[in-house]
Amino acid sequence: LVGLMDDFSDFATYESELNRFTDEYHQTLLCLYDLGHFAGIGVVDLLRTHRRILLGGLVIDNPHYLSPDEYLTTREERGHGWASRTSTERQVTQLVAQYQSNAEIGARLALSQAVVDRHLHRVFRKLDVNSRADVARHVPKRIARSEKGRVHGWVVMGRQRSHE
């Protein structure tokens, strides 16, 4: 799925919205995420979209869970993090992750040096990163490019419907 999304914020929104669908059915879904595709900020946002988590073999209620409405509202209010980026900042993020220089990004997006610099500044502050390599590390790798044997770990989160 990550491979079909423009970037992580789209994926996290999808994951949050999926709760509206699963709420209508009595079923249990287990979501497994390859941590090789999600680092740092990504996992924190994903955590907010799941009611329950599997921790040490136990299914526990997730104290950080936000309903889809809460998640989307919080995302708007945060002004920080992946989801708060503007469309241009998302484009800049993607191009930085592809190791493009500021000049190349400017040429690609038809932006002046100053405007690219300003967008990159905002991306760094919103993502709380200190280098272009950090930006690249945080952008989810496309599943198509995933290689077997490069899995760094898994995180499991549940969508089990609340029965109370």
Add this chain to the structure above:
Amino acid sequence: VITYVEVFPLLVAACPGYEQSSFAAEADEADGVFLRVGHLVRYLIDALDRSEPHELTAVFGVVDCVLEEGDDEARSLITDGFFDDLTNTDFYDGACTRPHDFVPWLGPRAMELPDVRRLSERPRGTDEA
């Protein structure tokens, strides 16, 4: 008229200690001027934290000069870069200095910026740590 590419050299000329600092060493030219200004802001915070504010008058003099005589991109570098970082409390982690501590050095043009003026209106000690 002061242009975008002229601003950073002017700021550095106003605080020559920056170039010799670890903050300058950490800066990556490839990241662009806005982020390099962020490293300079960290240097200024550190300088004030070490009670060595002797370069601040010159730096904020340049800042006011750019706000007065800079083109749109140059002024944006000061408002959206320099002051965005100077008022960002994340930049003050581990420091005793807080954004409002810079108020005595701010020039009249800087004080016209809403986010900056707010610093002087905020009673001391009320910044989030």
